[in-house]
Amino acid sequence: MSGTDTTASAWRVPPADYVAARPVDYRLTQPSSCYVTMHDGCRIAVDAYVPQPKDGAGPGRFPTLLFFTPYYRRFKLRPGGSGEVNPNTGKFRDYFVPRGYAVVVVDVRGTGASFGTRDSFRSPREREDSREIAEWVVAQSWSNGAIGATGISYLGAAADFLASTGHPAVKAIAPLCSVWDTYADNYFPGGIQLKSLTKVYDELMVGLDHDRRDILRQFSYFANPDFEGPQPVDEDPDGVLLNAAITEHLGNFRQTDFMAEFRFREEGLPYDPTFSSASFSPYAVSDGIRPDVAILSVSGWFDGAGYANGAIARYLTLQDNPRHLLLGPWDHGARIDISPWRTSVEPSFPLLGEVLRFFDTYLLGYDTGLIDEAPIHYYAVHAERWRTAHQWPPVVARQRLYLASDGALAEAAPQAGEDRYRVDFSRGTGNNTRYERIAGIDSRDYYADWQGRTEAMLSYTGAPLPSAMELAGHGLAELWLASSEPDLALFVYLTEIEADGTERYVTEGLLRALHRKESEAPDNYRTAWPFRSFARGDAMPLIPGQFERIRVPLLPVAWQFARGSRIRISIAGHDDDHCGQVPHGRPPLITLMRGGDNASAIELPLVAV
Numbered sequence: 001m002s003g004t005d006t007t008a009s010a011w012r013v014p015p016a017d018y019v020a021a022r023p024v025d026y027r028l029t030q031p032s033s034c035y036v037t038m039h040d041g042c043r044i045a046v047d048a049y050v051p052q053p054k055d056g057a058g059p060g061r062f063p064t065l066l067f068f069t070p071y072y073r074r075f076k077l078r079p080g081g082s083g084e085v086n087p088n089t090g091k092f093r094d095y096f097v098p099r100g101y102a103v104v105v106v107d108v109r110g111t112g113a114s115f116g117t118r119d120s121f122r123s124p125r126e127r128e129d130s131r132e133i134a135e136w137v138v139a140q141s142w143s144n145g146a147i148g149a150t151g152i153s154y155l156g157a158a159a160d161f162l163a164s165t166g167h168p169a170v171k172a173i174a175p176l177c178s179v180w181d182t183y184a185d186n187y188f189p190g191g192i193q194l195k196s197l198t199k200v201y202d203e204l205m206v207g208l209d210h211d212r213r214d215i216l217r218q219f220s221y222f223a224n225p226d227f228e229g230p231q232p233v234d235e236d237p238d239g240v241l242l243n244a245a246i247t248e249h250l251g252n253f254r255q256t257d258f259m260a261e262f263r264f265r266e267e268g269l270p271y272d273p274t275f276s277s278a279s280f281s282p283y284a285v286s287d288g289i290r291p292d293v294a295i296l297s298v299s300g301w302f303d304g305a306g307y308a309n310g311a312i313a314r315y316l317t318l319q320d321n322p323r324h325l326l327l328g329p330w331d332h333g334a335r336i337d338i339s340p341w342r343t344s345v346e347p348s349f350p351l352l353g354e355v356l357r358f359f360d361t362y363l364l365g366y367d368t369g370l371i372d373e374a375p376i377h378y379y380a381v382h383a384e385r386w387r388t389a390h391q392w393p394p395v396v397a398r399q400r401l402y403l404a405s406d407g408a409l410a411e412a413a414p415q416a417g418e419d420r421y422r423v424d425f426s427r428g429t430g431n432n433t434r435y436e437r438i439a440g441i442d443s444r445d446y447y448a449d450w451q452g453r454t455e456a457m458l459s460y461t462g463a464p465l466p467s468a469m470e471l472a473g474h475g476l477a478e479l480w481l482a483s484s485e486p487d488l489a490l491f492v493y494l495t496e497i498e499a500d501g502t503e504r505y506v507t508e509g510l511l512r513a514l515h516r517k518e519s520e521a522p523d524n525y526r527t528a529w530p531f532r533s534f535a536r537g538d539a540m541p542l543i544p545g546q547f548e549r550i551r552v553p554l555l556p557v558a559w560q561f562a563r564g565s566r567i568r569i570s571i572a573g574h575d576d577d578h579c580g581q582v583p584h585g586r587p588p589l590i591t592l593m594r595g596g597d598n599a600s601a602i603e604l605p606l607v608a609v
Helices: 015-021 090-099 124-138 154-164 182-187 195-209 240-249 255-259 282-288 307-317 351-362
Strands: 032-037 043-049 062-069 075-077 102-107 143-152 170-176 227-230 294-302 323-331 376-380 385-389 399-403 417-422 458-461 469-473 476-483 489-497 503-512 548-553 557-561 566-572 589-594 601-604 606-608
Touching: 015 351, 032 124, 043 124, 043 240, 062 090, 062 124, 062 154, 090 102, 090 351, 102 124, 124 143, 124 154, 143 154, 143 351, 154 170, 154 282, 170 351, 182 195, 182 307, 195 255, 227 240, 282 307, 294 307, 294 351, 294 557, 307 323, 323 351, 376 469, 376 557, 399 566, 399 589, 476 489, 476 566, 489 548, 489 601, 503 548, 503 557
Parallel strands: 062 102, 062 143, 143 170, 170 294, 294 323, 323 376
Antiparallel strands: 032 043, 043 102, 075 227, 376 385, 399 601, 417 589, 458 566, 469 557, 469 606, 476 548, 476 589, 476 601, 489 503, 489 566
């Protein structure tokens, strides 16, 4: 089976069958575009696509899907030019408008043709703007008064923010591949800053916000030479207002400078103690989401540094809401099927069809059968099958494997011993990883160069598996170690070594030792893995030479290990391709304890299949 396994028993009504039976009664026409003025006078550019009946009937009223984007609601094409003018939202426009949804795409404050200056990544001002845009929508003659929101990444988090305003028209949101916590899910996974992401994303936003087309040509999504900057609104045919708006954008924040301010989670800025990483994270305002708002959380196993954690935390936190969770064999944005056993590079799973069924249920009130389906669907890589679950994690049983002598991974705790490993700051994981896509890089193959990489790490390999084993959930490394330095970055990799020696990257976990202290997760941030506050008050330098127990959760995955394969756990102290040194210029010497009373081990949610 492939990633299109839509006919399997995981669904009572397979997604492909639902899409095939769903009528397409409307046609798409050019949008109307205007400025909507916010309470502070800032003018926000809006495109509205309203369904037109195929049979020529009069105007109707429709539910509206809102998209809040910093990546241009629409590009202007040069005369005679061609190309998709909505590279960020066009597929949603083309899919939902013909099926009876009005689609409204918004340039967020300080971007595109909108006025204003961005003071933050996902600024709280945008959240307040979204409330006013919702109010504008319900006042339109084509609105039936029901609003949903969706979109990928930044747009998905904007859907969370819209729902958190409590606006009564918002009935359902489908955040796709988006964060719950911008700090831990995105820029500081495990408390370690992703240096490459910050730099590349800053270049992208300068290219967009400043209308620097020379920069945008570096990014495949926006490289069309026929693009001529943002599309002006209808009332601005000569682009005079657009130019004035872009001038205001020159004062926008810079991502490289901005993110460096947030070394500790929820710590206020020196010049604004009320503004912290929580200010641009959905969890912090989630108590504003009414319990009747339906939630569809979607992510993929290679979705950046923690977007799958974001989808899972949203699902676990909003327990009183109608909620659904979908986790597939995807990268960020579900653009690529990441399975080494895929039958096509681009996923053929009808993801938009699942989103349509969700909105049909909660916005149009159709009897789609969705509420009779299992609330969780996830894809098992290598098995190439969809699974269902009624709880997360789906596999409760955990198998404990111990780090043993001679690089072995044993089922029983071995005799006491130690291994030493000097961190190599020149080592990385390459440029075909889970991290490239979130920086706007069009990755196609994942970890194709993983073969041999773990040989330079501290690795432990198990015996050949007597039967196939399936992992589903979060692995957890429990390491007893000492460091020669008062801080340390820990990277733990899980690899499948197939019978013929082929190495397959499965997942990883990362944690800065400074943030090793665990605490109880708050009510607005439920997790299925050890929670860390990443707060300054909980930060603890290591005592060089002193052994401590540190638990490192792995990013979630569902993966079937083949009979005869071996499981490998590898430990490193740096990823030079994506992260900064910890500590700077002082590569730690790690001493790892194995066996005895302080046995280092890995726990994996494994079951025989």
